[in-house]
Amino acid sequence: MVTFKFLNWAKEYGWRHLIALVFATFAIYPILFVATNSVADFANLTNSKLIPDGFTFKHYKLLSSDPLVPYFKWLYNTYKVAIIAGFFNVFLGTLAAYAFSRLQFKGRRASLLTLVIVQMFPSFLAFVAIYLLFFQISDVAPFMGLGTHIGLILVYLGGSIGFNSWLIKGFMDTISPSLDEAAKVDGATDFQIFMRIIAPLSRPILVVIFVITFIGIYSDFILAAIFLKDKNLWTVAVGINTVFVDDFNADWGVIAASSVIAATPIAVLFIFFQKQITGGLTAGSVKG
């Protein structure tokens, strides 16, 4: 009787658990391996294991003490660039979205379509032109030329404003027009309607758009790599690449530690906003 019950369970559920476990291992093993190795006491990659023999923070300490690898400087740069660019992205995107959602004007449909079509092409495709453009800007205005954070932020700003204002506009359309019509009757200006009604009500989408943009910029490699030449100005994505090309075997602990620091905040953000981000992805594509 017990055997029969087990067989029945195995036929209904057991094999599903088996397959799920295999793929769960496939999904999580590399992540766990790196996470435990970052705090494990071992000499090199060859003799590292999933469950470490000893516990230590030495890799993290090493990471913060190597003057040739200003890892935390890179981390700071990344947050700085991503937060500033993310903020302005959302701000300018919201302004444009308001006009598209609430104001009637000639060419509205055409410009919205243009936005969608332009954003089909990832902005980094024209990286050669961006490189040469900022190479020449360096002559005229060195503070925003090649190799500066300001220049990089400008490029990131252009890169996704169109897509973002499109998404925000979609959300604003769901806010009932009767609200602002009532305000208009009371004599409110466009600016007041925007500041008092539409912008506050759009807050949920603005947070999500900020997070998506932040993650996108944080994870960008190609534009940061062509823009930033000075080691002290690198972002994590560019810098970490050079940590990894060192002696893999001997430096494995430090490599694991740097990966954990770079990945954790994004992973947490992603899991927290997972539903909204995937929803946004369904409408277009930001992250792989």
Place this chain on the structure above:
Amino acid sequence: MIYLSMTLSKILRYIFLAVFNALIVYAFPLTLAYESWFFLSLIIVIGLLVNFVYFTEKFQPMKWILPGMIFMLSFVVFPAVYNTFVSFTNWSTGHILTKTQAISVLEDRVYTPENQKGIEFDIYILQDIDLSFYYVAYLNDQNILFGKAVSDDEIFSSSLATHEPSLFNNGEFVTPDGFTLLTGKEQIANSSSLQELSLVIDKNTRAQLYKISVFGASTGRLSSTSQLYKYDDVNDTLINNATNTVCPVVKDNFECEGKEIEPGWRVFVGGENYRKLFSSQRIRGPLNVVAKWTFQFALLSVLLSFAVGLFLSMILNKNGLRFQRIYRAIFILPYAIPAFVSALVWKGLLNPDYGLINSWLGPIYELVDAEPIKWLTTKESARTAVLLVNTWLGFPYMFLITTGALQSIPRELIEAAKVDGASGLQSFWRITFPLLMVSISPLLIGSFAFNFNNFTLIFLLSGGGPPIVGSDVSVGWTDILISFTYKLAISGGRGNLFGLASSVTIIIFALVLIISAISFRYTKRLERVYGNI
């Protein structure tokens, strides 16, 4: 309150305009100074547009759209146009400058003529805060110069040697106060520092001590430099003063006696970059490989991760299955890690000597008596690894979207099929799958387009390698079009081939356009978008 808020909007607007116009005013003379007419016209157009929109009451909607639009036009639309322009030029290492800039670089070059005159020196020492040496140089009887001898570093900041009449009496040099004449022996004692010094006579000429004499005045020689090249703007030729030859313009360089003079300058070359891509055997070959692999990579990545993702969501799509939430949480994890971290970590795990993968496969290698796979170092292993890792990166997304789509398929349909006697497989292929594809296919095309340009993964995992031997440009077996372009333009080790790289980018643009057109055509997304407006 309303009054307050109106002022706020005005204040904001004026602050914005003030900052903006300050920037314009700052940039204006700079663009003039650098003669960059393009930026000048850009600044004028944007400046007029912004001020016009914000100071007049017309074009209300533009007030909201313009700030974002400026960024999009400047850093997305304009680079795309500029990219097209660059693809029709020879812009590359050695041809970075404009012709005017190249000529001014060339005209700054100097040479040292062979015949140099010997001259006599007396050397004086000034007891100042630190020791400094002064030379009296007897160029000839009439021209006797006096001045401080300086090292190479100081040459451009020092004053020239002069002939001061007050220091001479009947043509004889009179030692000024504080100076003492160095004897031959003292000169020898100081010879190592004296050798470093020279007397600057004019912009192109300086005198240097050559031989120290114990008995009288030491001797030295004049070393003068002259301008090597002179541009003749009437004939548009360069004249080499050293050899007295005329160097004509040949396409994008001056050519002296058959030899190109670096630097050249950038010119329009028409469709030459495109011709190179399609006809030069040593570029066309690799480009073919890369283009084919780009499609294979994008297609296989989508298919593999879609297969795994769909399979898993079907497995979990079962009422009463325990631990569902835990499984789901774990399956999403690889997607939550930034791709640049995952790619690099996998590169470590795949390391042939120390990596986890090979130590896992160790027993299997022994069992079948095979050599361990040298991951990422051979064409096949590198391509397999890239696809494997991309499946790991991509299946969570597919899992997420298929889970959503599966749940939205009405259960009654499948129940009805069951009642009609359809097997599980039949109902999957005939009902579930087609319904699934309706909602999923635009996302699959999107994923294809994304992987088509998945630079981060390729560049950080395999670097495009292993290299394809025997090609004219730096390229590897796992390079996709965008990483190939990157190598051409930035990091190929064969200079920066901006023009050629841009022409490859144009091809990518065209391909992305085709992919999007197909996506719009078959998914009617455009109509949905349009309907949504």
